[in-house]
Amino acid sequence: MDLRRLNYFVVLAEELHFRRAAERLHIAQPGLSQQIKVLEREVGATLLERSTGGVTLTQAGQVLLDEGTSLLQEVNRVTERVRAAAAGRTGLLRIVHSRSLAEGLPDELVRTFKHNHPDAEIAVESAWTSRNVAMLRSGEADAAFLRLPLVGSDDLQVLALxxxxxxxxxxxxxxxxxxxxxxxxxxxxxxxxxxxxxxxxxxxxxxxxxxxxxxxxxxxxxxxxxxxxxxxxxxxxxxxxxxxxxxxxxxxxxxxxxxxxxxxxxxxFGVAWNPNRRSPLLDAFEAHCRAHMAQVP
CATH class of the missing domain: 3.40.190.10 (Periplasmic binding protein-like II)
Structure with missing residues (x-):
C-alpha cells in the first residue's frame, strides 16, 4: 500500500469532501479522485460512497481510516526517531571518567548535555585513565574524561579542558x-x-x-x-x-x-574519543564540549 495514497485517503475521510481535501493536500481535485480509485483497487474494496453533497465512508473505509491513521502516526514516529538519531539527538552515549574527575567540569558537561538531549541515553561510569583509554580503543566507551598527558595514545583524539x-x-x-x-x-x-x-x-x-x-x-x-x-x-x-x-x-x-x-x-585533564568509532551522538557531544571551551576566556 502506497503511504502517500493512504495519507490522501485519511485527509479525504476527515473532510468528507473532495474539494476541501484537495485544498488541504495542495493537489488538483481530479488527481485526488484518481489516487483514491487506485487505492480502492489496491485494497480490493470500495472505501467511499460518492454523492453530489460529498462522500461517506463505507464500513471498509472506516476500518482503513482507523488502521491507516495509526499506521501513518507510527510511520511519522519512526521517521522522527531516525532523523533524531542521524542528527545526534537520540541513541546511547557511553562516557567514562577518571575517578579523580568525578566532580567539576566533566560532571557539568555531562549534565548539560543530558538536559539538551533528553531523548538520548547517557551511561556514565568511572575507572582509571589507562582503563578508560583501553575502553575507547575496544569500543566499550564512546568518550572519556581523563588525566593528561596521555602516553602512547596518538590513535585517539583529545580535547584539553x-x-x-x-x-x-x-x-x-x-x-x-x-x-x-x-x-x-x-x-x-x-x-x-x-x-x-x-x-x-x-x-x-x-x-x-x-x-x-x-x-x-x-x-x-x-x-x-x-x-x-x-x-x-x-x-x-x-x-x-x-x-x-x-x-x-x-x-x-x-x-x-x-x-x-x-x-x-x-x-x-581533557576529553578523548576514538576517531574510528564515530556516531552522530558522539559528534554532538564533541561539539558540546568544544562550544564550552570556545566560551572560556
Whole structure:
C-alpha cells in the first residue's frame, strides 16, 4: 500500500469532501479522485460512497481510516526517531571518567548535555585513565574524561579542558600541618603514598617531575583509589598528593589538607574519543564540549 495514497485517503475521510481535501493536500481535485480509485483497487474494496453533497465512508473505509491513521502516526514516529538519531539527538552515549574527575567540569558537561538531549541515553561510569583509554580503543566507551598527558595514545583524539588544583593530604599528626601552605621542597624526604603508576603513567610522571625533579621518591605504599589513599593517610602511613575537589569531598577524620603556593600544583585533564568509532551522538557531544571551551576566556 502506497503511504502517500493512504495519507490522501485519511485527509479525504476527515473532510468528507473532495474539494476541501484537495485544498488541504495542495493537489488538483481530479488527481485526488484518481489516487483514491487506485487505492480502492489496491485494497480490493470500495472505501467511499460518492454523492453530489460529498462522500461517506463505507464500513471498509472506516476500518482503513482507523488502521491507516495509526499506521501513518507510527510511520511519522519512526521517521522522527531516525532523523533524531542521524542528527545526534537520540541513541546511547557511553562516557567514562577518571575517578579523580568525578566532580567539576566533566560532571557539568555531562549534565548539560543530558538536559539538551533528553531523548538520548547517557551511561556514565568511572575507572582509571589507562582503563578508560583501553575502553575507547575496544569500543566499550564512546568518550572519556581523563588525566593528561596521555602516553602512547596518538590513535585517539583529545580535547584539553583545563586543570584542577592538587593538594597534599597529611596525617593530622604530621609536622607539616603546622604550615598553612607548602612548597615542593617541603615534601623531600617525606613518606609518600600514591596510586599505581600504570593507572595514569603520563599524569603520574608529570607530578613526580614537577614536585621532585630528577629524584622522585619510591612510594611506601600504593592504593588504587582516592578513598583507600586517604584512609592510609589517616592511619599515618604517609602523605599523598591528590585532586583538591576530590580530597575535600572524601577527606576522613584524621586527614589535613594543605595547598602548594609559589607555585600552585595543578593536574591537566581533557576529553578523548576514538576517531574510528564515530556516531552522530558522539559528534554532538564533541561539539558540546568544544562550544564550552570556545566560551572560556
Amino acid at each position: 583545563g586543570a584542577t588544583e592538587l593538594v597534599v593530604a597529611l596525617p593530622a599528626s604530621h609536622p607539616l600541618t603546622a604550615r598553612r601552605t607548602l612548597h615542593f621542597a617541603d615534601l623531600r624526604g617525606a613518606e609518600i603514598l600514591s596510586w599505581p603508576r600504570e593507572q595514569a603513567p603520563g599524569y603520574y610522571d608529570q607530578i613526580q617531575l614537577t614536585v621532585w625533579g630528577d629524584e622522585p621518591p619510591t612510594p611506601v605504599a600504593t592504593e588504587p583509589d582516592p578513598e583507600h589513599l586517604l584512609a592510609a593517610v589517616a592511619q599515618g602511613v604517609g602523605l599523598c598528593i591528590m585532586d583538591s575537589q576530590r580530597a575535600h569531598k572524601l577527606r576522613p577524620r584524621g586527614v589535613v589538607l594543605r595547598r602548594f603556593t609559589r607555585p600552585a600544583l595543578t593536574g591537566d
